[in-house]
Amino acid sequence: MKVAFYIDTRGIEDVNFDDLDQSNPGIGGSEYALLFLLSHLVKNGQQDLEFLLFSNSIINLNFIEPTIVNDLNDSFELAINLQVNLLVLKHNSNLKECINKLKIPTIIWAHNFITFGMLQNYCKNEKISRIVNVSRGQLNTYRDHLAFNKSTYIYNAVNTSYFESGLNFFERSKIVTYVGSIVKAKGFHVLARIWKKVLIIHPNAELHVIGSGKLYNRSQKLGDYGIAEKSYEKEFIKFITDENGNLLKSIIFHGVLGKEKNVILEKTKVGVPNPSGNTETFGYTAIEMQGFGALITTRLSIGYVETVYKKKYLYQEENELETYLISALAQNSNEYENTSKYLKENFDIKIVSERWQNLFKKIKESEPNSVVPLEYSDNNYTKFKDFLRRIKTTLPFGYHILPSLLFFKSLKHKFKKKFL
Structure with a gap:
């Protein structure tokens, strides 16, 4: 299985990435999370997995040679030409303009909160196989939205062996x-x-x-x-x-x-x-x-x-x-x-990388997504959203009849932006 990650590297070309194991070298957390995970997948991943990295500028890495692309659209075409089986993209608002051009199964890796509008785009797009959040709390923000049904969470990783x-x-x-x-x-x-x-x-x-x-x-x-x-x-x-x-x-x-x-x-x-x-x-x-x-x-x-x-x-x-x-x-x-x-x-890298590899395997074998269950520590607001989710799942056209709570939050935001 061939898996490709895309990263925007503009502005970090001069950073020294040789010691990713020890610490973030001074870049954004989401960029570090991607490169650190990929370094371990390349070095220690399962033999049936092959990894590629698409980047829009040249960076020097000691574990993989990045393939330079002009932009996201370019990476979509290249993924097809290189017979990539799965593409991993970082969630951001710019994806709205191009995700309809996706032609292969894709994971959206959400390091930031996802707006109602983007959730609508993600859940309707059949090429988006999973939305991976970085915490349970983040995932639970849209527990009553249809996009939740193809979502999960995997923590970001650290190398705990360097902690003392x-x-x-x-x-x-x-x-x-x-x-x-x-x-x-x-x-x-x-x-x-x-x-x-x-x-x-x-x-x-x-x-x-x-x-x-x-x-x-x-x-x-x-x-x-x-x-x-x-x-x-x-x-x-x-x-x-x-x-x-x-x-x-x-x-x-x-x-x-x-x-x-x-x-x-x-x-x-x-x-x-x-x-x-x-x-x-x-x-x-x-x-x-x-x-x-x-x-x-x-x-x-x-x-x-x-x-x-x-x-x-x-x-x-x-x-x-x-x-x-x-x-x-x-x-x-x-x-x-x-x-x-x-x-x-x-949060140790060995545990986190194993979860990612298991996810790749599930997507390859077309396994349905497992709903992340509630935990005792979840607050009443989350439990209410889960109650709504179960009602929507039971009713015919439930997700179309009953809006997500995020929908009302987005309306409130638009109202404030326009009138306040």
Whole structure:
């Protein structure tokens, strides 16, 4: 069976990908997830599987030679010419314009939340065999939509063998670390706003910031301090500068780092990935931080419910970050043994790659999709959506008669956009 992955590599051509096993080299999480998974599939995959990588620019990889294509449409044609049996595409809104040209079975790998409109397109397209989400919570957002019937979830992978507890937790200085793109969607401003208040209680605390406003767009023009896009930087800069406009000495900006960031994570006491929780479908940085022994405080959202083991410091509202961070910095235990076990059992690359290979086999053999069952931890909203799903499945034309709850959410969004 020949499986081809497509990746947009514009802007990351100069990145060194030699150490994918050890860490994200400083690219977007979805791009890292794809390349890391593919590297293991190529090296350790089943013998009856052959893998190709289509990319729209040249990148140097030590495990596969990418095949250069002009765009998605070009990759569709090439897949047919190379007799590819299965194509794997990352979900994004640009697919709307071209998925009707698909001619071979395709997996949509959804790292971001899927809108109602795109779900409509995916469920109607017979060439789309599966929609793979990266968490159960993400999948459950459309549990009562017809597209759910050909959907599943597979966690993103990490190499847990590189994790180590680092410095004994009770010996760690009060180091707080943020890892991620410095854009509004990733919530750095939420942390910046309360940092001076944290220093009142923990005057020796340090904030290490790993990332940049250029992580997703290498040509992005930054503000006066070189931290983030100019207008966004202005939103938070007063909270992290002194009366003379100088950056606080307690804050260290490291820029984009690859495996070098592990040295910082080994000393980190509290990690704060995306403190707003918005847009997160999977907490990649939270897993890395926990893997090196840090506690996690961030918003209790879909991206972190399944990826954070110790949920004591996950808050409901953004304005609670100050209280939770101050409390986490005062702790002397991180339950590392239990945390490490949880990470290995759920996110290790060996387990994740096996799930992908099983999925390829099911599609090859035309096995029907297995409905992901409810779990006891699912909230009442999810249970209600499952109740609607079962009604729609039972009734003739049920999915056509009863709209998905996402339909009403999309109407609300359109109304706000037009009138508010």
